[in-house]
Amino acid sequence: MRKILLIAAIAVLTGTSAMSQELTNFNFRGRQRVVSPQVEGDKVTFRLSANHANAVNLTGNWLRGAVVLQKGTDGIWSVTVDAPSPEIYTYNFVVDGVSINDPHNFMVQRDGTRYLNMLFVPGERSENYFEANQRGTVAYKWYDSEILKMNRRLTVYTPYGYEKNSRTKYPVLYLLHGAGGDEEAWTSMGRAAQILDNLIEKGLAEPMIVVMPNGNPSQQAAQTLGLPTSNLNFRDPALQNAYVKSLCEEIVPFIEKEYRVLAKPESRAIAGLSMGGGHTITATNLYPDMFDWICPLSAAGNSTAEQINALKKAGVRLYFLACGTDDFLWEGSVTLDKTLTECGLDHVFFKSDGGHVWANWRYYLNSFAPLLFKQE
């Protein structure tokens, strides 16, 4: 049956070159397509075809607990809930105690080793998370690290027009992920390419290159590739801050050689979330002259007055500290804000609602990227 339908489909398609719209709604089993999730006004409906299941629940990162789905006479379970405010959310179904992805929703993101369905709720807050009209290139490249003794993958965003404007040199934002993430975290969960595309298209941000390395020093690349991890002993004091050293001594020179970049402190920015915020703070403390634009987000890390004074002396142009008031790392950001104030370093302490979540990190990127690389 499937074979016959496929033959028929290919016969039609190759004749006319028209295929995708038909195929999008094509169901090889001949059933009506189940739509899930379905956002309508201020409600969203979730559906799952599971005729033999005993119980189906919905879990979502905006829900306070599991929501029970009801079974219809057609074997399709469903529930309608209030749509949360505009943002990107993640959810799963739980079928007879087993957490599963929604088979009707192909929008999935990977968080470390977990796959989660995405729910997009459109609105002002989330408008830059959707595709822009003019889009940059996202490339997965490999660099050789002498420090980490590995060939390692990083993600590089080049803005729309990079190829055409073949003499233009660009500033670079180094954008770092948190614990459990990898070099795909910011483009997948963080929507970094869409945010930059939209901000640049609207004239709100300077065209820039964004480099998103893998911040796990024992990894060559995201675990999905199944590459062996490092044999190095990272408890060896000689390897302290090895990843940050690789970032500043290997990745920055690699990018400045491979791409048309403005290779100077006023054209280098560094930002990172959580562990990546810690890496941001460590990098700027160890290499105070390297980055003029510094953005620790929900950061796991801190600086002494001496370290802040070194940055002040180096001439930092933006220190953008962001944290959610419910974040378990909030106190650390308050302490850092206090030190910055005491040292007299002009800075932004960007406070948001909520905690240690991607909704905040997307919002922070969307908020600080327009400030970067602006002429004074």
Add this chain to the structure above:
Amino acid sequence: MRKILLIAAIAVLTGTSAMSQELTNFNFRGRQRVVSPQVEGDKVTFRLSANHANAVNLTGNWLRGAVVLQKGTDGIWSVTVDAPSPEIYTYNFVVDGVSINDPHNFMVQRDGTRYLNMLFVPGERSENYFEANQRGTVAYKWYDSEILKMNRRLTVYTPYGYEKNSRTKYPVLYLLHGAGGDEEAWTSMGRAAQILDNLIEKGLAEPMIVVMPNGNPSQQAAQTLGLPTSNLNFRDPALQNAYVKSLCEEIVPFIEKEYRVLAKPESRAIAGLSMGGGHTITATNLYPDMFDWICPLSAAGNSTAEQINALKKAGVRLYFLACGTDDFLWEGSVTLDKTLTECGLDHVFFKSDGGHVWANWRYYLNSFAPLLFKQE
């Protein structure tokens, strides 16, 4: 609990920069990690933690029917089966009638709108599907199509050394997917980057650029991005072969402008599977002078003697026709082989076991890529 563990983890990690190995095996729920699938010798074991399920089955593309898992006293269902021959396979669990991904296996591939777990069985046949030591760059770029009235995404592989060898110009393989696929199909299911990396590293294939466009003319990009599809009416005769025209009149010039390529027929190859094999045949019939290396794979399409003679006159250097003897398109390949023979066009008819499957398309790419762009 989770929050506390996360704080502890981050506290340890940011202090030492050592994180990923610990985190890989980190289970926030404190349970022992379930390993699935586990290949041991000639057996493979699948496991699923599902204490409240009534029935768990395994489906796989190498299995003739569903295999029943047995529940252990610990609530973990498992089954051990004979490992299939070295290749990449896909599988799912079926829990109380609902098909799900294996939550313990983060190796997942997307086939159109379906996500499938991958089972890697190592061996000679599959050795080039694993990561090489020297890896090229995979980039997602966008080109403007006047013909299709859209900004469209394509995937570009540049070989290891492309950036360093800044004066070297490279030949280009245009590699086309089948119905239901998109611009990620060849890099995801087809392992195209790994195959080229390995072949080039071993000195078996010429360093080349590989361009993998989206062959669905109404799509801007893979459905995962959720972009609106085209409003064009592809039944309009004026839009006949619109995608193939965009490929030859827009994508080829775009690539030859954006990359350091050898822009001549003897440095252009075209290959495609199924619908993409049809596109390959259509492209070489409409533009017989454009590609000197032509590889229709399990192709949905055919050529007349007149069309083959035009290719012969144009001086094709390789015509590599491949099909599985169980493929439902086998007869079409036999017919094309016959026409090629009758026209006296030297060609390869590469016959394999099996049918219309990615195992064959990986195998074909691994087989014909070493033949491309060789000096006579």
